[in-house]
Amino acid sequence: MNSVVRLVATLTLLTGLAACEAVPAYQRGDLARTEMAFDPDPLESRLNQHIYFSKEASTGGNGVAAGGCGCN
Amino acid sequence: MHSKTLLALTSSALALPGVVAVSSAHADTPPAVSVLSYRASSYKEDDLDASVLFAGSAERYDIKVHQLRYSAPVGEKYSFSLDSSYESMSGASPWYTVESVNGNAKVAMSGATIYEKRRDITASGRRYFDSGNLGISLTISDENDYRSNSMAVDGSFTLANNSTTISGGASYSDDELSPTDALLFNRIPSATKANSSAFVSVTQILNQFSILQSGISTARASGFLSDPYKLVDRRPEERNQFTWTTSWRRYFRAQTSALHANYRYYDDDFGVSSHTLDLSLHKTFRRSITLVPSLRYYQQDAANFFTPASDFLQASDFNSADFRLSSYGALSAGLKLNARVGKYTLVLSGERYKADAGLGGSGASSPGIIDFTRLSAGIDFTF
Numbered sequence: 001m002n003s004v005v006r007l008v009a010t011l012t013l014l015t016g017l018a019a020c021e022a023v024p025a026y027q028r029g030d031l032a033r034t035e036m037a038f039d040p041d042p043l044e045s046r047l048n049q050h051i052y053f054s055k056e057a058s059t060g061g062n063g064v065a066a067g068g069c070g071c072n
Numbered sequence: 073m074h075s076k077t078l079l080a081l082t083s084s085a086l087a088l089p090g091v092v093a094v095s096s097a098h099a100d101t102p103p104a105v106s107v108l109s110y111r112a113s114s115y116k117e118d119d120l121d122a123s124v125l126f127a128g129s130a131e132r133y134d135i136k137v138h139q140l141r142y143s144a145p146v147g148e149k150y151s152f153s154l155d156s157s158y159e160s161m162s163g164a165s166p167w168y169t170v171e172s173v174n175g176n177a178k179v180a181m182s183g184a185t186i187y188e189k190r191r192d193i194t195a196s197g198r199r200y201f202d203s204g205n206l207g208i209s210l211t212i213s214d215e216n217d218y219r220s221n222s223m224a225v226d227g228s229f230t231l232a233n234n235s236t237t238i239s240g241g242a243s244y245s246d247d248e249l250s251p252t253d254a255l256l257f258n259r260i261p262s263a264t265k266a267n268s269s270a271f272v273s274v275t276q277i278l279n280q281f282s283i284l285q286s287g288i289s290t291a292r293a294s295g296f297l298s299d300p301y302k303l304v305d306r307r308p309e310e311r312n313q314f315t316w317t318t319s320w321r322r323y324f325r326a327q328t329s330a331l332h333a334n335y336r337y338y339d340d341d342f343g344v345s346s347h348t349l350d351l352s353l354h355k356t357f358r359r360s361i362t363l364v365p366s367l368r369y370y371q372q373d374a375a376n377f378f379t380p381a382s383d384f385l386q387a388s389d390f391n392s393a394d395f396r397l398s399s400y401g402a403l404s405a406g407l408k409l410n411a412r413v414g415k416y417t418l419v420l421s422g423e424r425y426k427a428d429a430g431l432g433g434s435g436a437s438s439p440g441i442i443d444f445t446r447l448s449a450g451i452d453f454t455f
Contacts, residue, residue, distance in 0.1 A: 011428065022233065023277050023280050027280045030280065030322070031281070033330065035356060035362060036323055037321075040354070041408075042109075042141060042143075043141050044421060046139070046157075047111070047446075048423075052370075056346070056402075058348065059313065059347040060291050060338065065337035066265055068213070068222070068247045069192070069213050069220060070215045
């Protein structure tokens with residue numbers, strides 16, 4: 001199971017998500033909206049990641065990791 | 073004011089998808105405005121159910137959190153941000169687990185209420201180039217029994233098609249533990265551990281309304297990884313972790329709504345693997361009010377050395393009855409309101425999290441899993 005997931009993840013990255021269309025800059029207004037950001041509220045996501053990191057066994061997957069704490 | 077807003081929109085749109093980390097977006101130009109943000113949050117765990125309490129206090133953690141963030145452009149090619157938080161915590165924590173006469177596990181909690189404080193501060197800087205950016209951040213986290221110093225670097229590069237961005241980064245942290253009452257409870261008096269991680273991700277504009285990001289990361293923790301406050305807890309001194317994360321954003325113009333979907337697969341050599349799926353809908357009313365309902369599903373397997381009852385005889389080399397290493401699942405629901413008035417945005421949000429052993433993956437479950445409620449209020453000032 002683990003190796004299958006790793007293979008799928010790697011292939012997804014390597015194939016470069018080719019099925020997409022070129023979008024000119026003047027049509028990117030909706031993509032640039034605040035609510036379309038991958039992290040529209042850094043403070044809230046920072047707190048949530050801290051809570052989940054402290055209370056669940058899983059961590060990572062949110063870019064570069066922050067430091068540890070005594071809560072886990 | 074209008075020209076600044078237009079500049080922010082135009083520069084963001086032209087530079088998309090200049091997105092660096094899986095969790096954060098950076099255009100290839102600095103942000104056009106400065107933002108000062110404050111949040112006050114309350115995190116409260118439900119009391120332990122009386123039917124599984126063996127000894128000690130049923131009252132679990134109650135944490136108050138204050139967060140402050142300042143981010144600003146510096147000239148035309150740099151940006152800077154400062155994040156700090158202060159937490160004060162009280163409540164009891166699981167100490168050990170026993171098997172009762174009917175065969176079910178029960179939890180002994182720490183007898184006295186624990187009081188603890190934690191402060192952290194992160195300073196980050198970023199340099200923007202024509203087709204990418206490079207950032208560095210330093211973090212210090214300090215408690216009376218734990219100190220962590222960490223550093224992270226990350227960067228992104230937008231390909232010539234201007235629709236694909238490749239990002240990567242690495243981090244390292246150096247942590248020191250000095251458990252309280254070490255002599256009294258035969259705890260390790262001091263110990264160290266280190267964490268290093270690296271990630272790579274691809275961000276792709278799919279069409280005029282949707283964007284996808286997929287990334288993998290690996291992390292290694294080494295040193296003293298056991299919980300010094302458990303009566304019995306012995307874990308391996310190395311842990312290798314892997315994640316695969318995919319995030320999708322889709323804008324619905326007619327509904328003035330943005331749909332967010334995130335999935336994370338995780339596994340490590342403790343034997344834990346997990347799936348996390350969260351969905352949220354960002355619905356905007358009259359251009360100034362945004363309502364965000366959200367749902368999150370989480371499921372994990374137990375670590376291969378997890379034992380439902382504490383292994384007092386230390387029959388195995390490694391053992392832990394920590395509920396965080398048990399098999400369980402959790403569902404949470406959240407609601408958030410953003411209301412913008414001029415340069416100010418009022419933010420109110422809440423989340424209810426319920427764990428259920430029946431939703432777990434493989435392995436044994438624990439009676440110590442938690443339910444919690446988080447409530448937050450704050451304000452953003454843009455200038």
